[in-house]
Amino acid sequence: MTDKTEEAGWATAKTLAEALPYIQKYDRETVVIKYGGHAMGEDEVAKKFAADTVLLKLMGVHPVVVHGGGPQISAMLDRAGVKSTFVDGLRVTDQATMEVAEMVLSGAINKEIANWITLAGREADVRGVGLSGKDARLITVTKARRTRKDPDSHIEQVVDLGFVGEPHHIEPELIQALIHSEKDYIPVVAPIGVSEAGQTYNINADTVAGALAGSLKAKRMLLLTDVAGVKDANGDLIRQMTVAEAFELIRTGVATGGMIPKLETAIAAVDAGVEAVVILDGRRPHAMLVELFTEHGAGTMVKP
Helix, strand or coil, rough: CCCHHHHHHHHHHHHHHHHHHHHCCCCCEEEEEEEEHHCCCHHHHHHHHHHHHHHHHCCCCCEEEEECCCCHHHHHHHCCCEEEEEEEEEEEEEEEHHHHHHHHHHHHHHHHHHHHHHHHHHCCCCEEEEEEHHHHEEEEECCCCCCEEEECCEEEEEECCCEEEEEEEEEEEHHHHHHHHCEEEEEEEECCECCCCEEEEEEEEHHHHHHHHHHCCCCEEEECCCCCEECCCCCCCCEEEHCCCHHHHHHEEEECCCHHHHHHHHHHHHHHHCEEEEEEEECCCCCHHHHHHHHHHHHCCEEC
């Protein structure tokens, strides 16, 4: 054994020892992970994500994965010849679009992520279980309502987004049964729900993750995206902020674009009982482990 190899072994042991307080902190606690953005687009990144999720389970954490799939839906719609209409950046989901969205989200993406987890965990028999909000009445939705100002009259008008829903009621018993089973299951949830009448609706994945995390009283919610976190007015990464400070970033326009709904999701999740939400870059290898098991953390934490 070379000196360099031996030193590497000692460094690994030191890292594990330093992680002990954090491992104990999250022992048997639920962590909801929103997996999306470009973090989903590459097989090697997906494999590393699956391996890290299995490691969380083996370290005593109860991970629950919620995934998106907007780019994949767009690609499949193009292949199917279905044209999309957007209103203020939001896709109008008609019946044809809804059928494609469900096929992509509940089918291809959901089962692929569950399979990556099962493959990564096969030596320890950790298994991914693919679900959607339609299973066991997990997510009941109401039709999403949006308004916008008419550019000429400046009067607020209701926008019909079609089959786009908002979580109205979560029944987490199925998720709880899986994560507390004697077997090591990791639920993987597609952002599809149903109305009281049984109609299928597409739901924003960040919103699903927040609603599910609140219902499960998760210790943490991790929003894996393709940016390092939330930036301040000078472009510097904010390590921690309160809900009030998050509101202020939105109000003053410092937070823009896709960061606004992420902060709104974080605020709603904290208000629903999640201890803290972290927005972090899912493209970086082992970002979840750095956040949960080191003193440095990763990304931006939003807390009460």
